[in-house]
Amino acid sequence: MKEIFAGAGGASPAPAALAAKVRTLAPSMTRSMQRVAEAVAGDPAGCAALTVTGLAELTGTSEATVVRTARLLGYPGYRDLRLALAGLAAQQQSGRAPSVTADIAVDDPIADVVAKLAYDEQQTLADTAAGLDTAQLGAAVTALAAARRIDIYGIGASSLVGQDLAQKLLRIGLIAHAHGDPHLAITNAVQLRAKDVAIAITHSGSTGDVIEPLRVAFEHGATTIAITGRPDGPVSQYADHILTTSTARESELRPAAMSSRTSQLLVVDCLFVGVAQRTYESAAPALSASYEALAHRHSPRSTGR
Structure with missing residues (x-):
């Protein structure tokens, strides 16, 4: 069986692959690790500015949980995750990594449904390509x-x-x-x-x-x-x-x-x-x-x- 996570001897994921990693692995994480993953995916710029202690306090978890989450996402340690977060934040600010759109609502006009589905399909394809070994x-x-x-x-x-x-x-x-x-x-x-x-x-x-x-x-x-x-x-x-x-x-x-x-x-x-x-x-x-x-x-x- 292949090694599943990049952190176990492989290269760290590129910033563009970080969001894909979070979306893919979050459902299988513990609830405390999910809080860390959701925080870094939701605000990469803010989390990149935090120390491991600061991110633990923000998410109501422990420093050990933050480090374990970083490793599960494919990074040797929290420092490497912070660098990836900074890179992802820079991409979002440049418009090359747009933020996730809202879910489809029951009363959405059909034009909004088309736009949201198209965005999600594009994001799914980009995430899959970025994370594919x-x-x-x-x-x-x-x-x-x-x-x-x-x-x-x-x-x-x-x-x-x-x-x-x-x-x-x-x-x-x-x-x-x-x-x-x-x-x-x-x-x-x-x-x-x-x-x-x-x-x-x-x-x-x-x-x-x-x-x-x-x-x-x-x-x-x-x-x-x-x-x-x-x-x-x-x-x-x-x-x-x-x-x-x-x-x-x-x-x-x-x-x-x-x-x-x-x-x-x-x-x-x-x-x-x-x-x-x-x-x-x-x-x-x-x-x-x-x-x-x-x-x-x-x-x-x-x-x-």
Whole structure:
């Protein structure tokens, strides 16, 4: 299983990735750590000016909690977090990192709904790109490009994302199947071996119907990949590679499935393009053949008109 947090031997996240880290990891933090995370995300300039003691007093926590929060967010210590906060504050002041907009209200005009959703989608994509571990992405692409067979597991909205990835891989000549039925997923996972790849898509990181087939695939020797918004969730136990997604704030009119789907599709597109690059000599002709077949099917002659 990969190392989850950048602070454990990796480089500290860039300022642009700090807000994404907070949004991604806050739900899995203790309440006291959440207060620290919410404070630094809400007022990076103000918190950057505080000592560790000052931030502890502001959030009603302890200095140890502040330091633990900094490390969980990927920084070796509080000093490094303060530097990132100062950088994030500078970006916001320059207009390159706008503050988060308000939630959608029941009485919002449709034009405001469009604007708010568009902003949140853009922010989710930016957060996911900033927090995506490109080394893990590259390793996942390598495994997929050489795979004998690829199984993809997802339930609900994640199932739709899995289907999208499967049909993309099929169009470049790879053998890929998406499974939304947990029983079929496990039945197929039993058949996987080394050289095969299994992908689990679960925003929560704890969807049992997705984790179980991934576990089976892992134990049968397949390379396993998790696309998840909770890199510390149970799914990580059976993942050789973890690709972390971000999500906008959940609200009554904006469930997590909406924004998680957006970030998952970005990761799926990154995987597909990476695999297509690695297998270009075979992928390009396969894509051309599929385009030609589809064009022929929809031409007037093929429909008898």
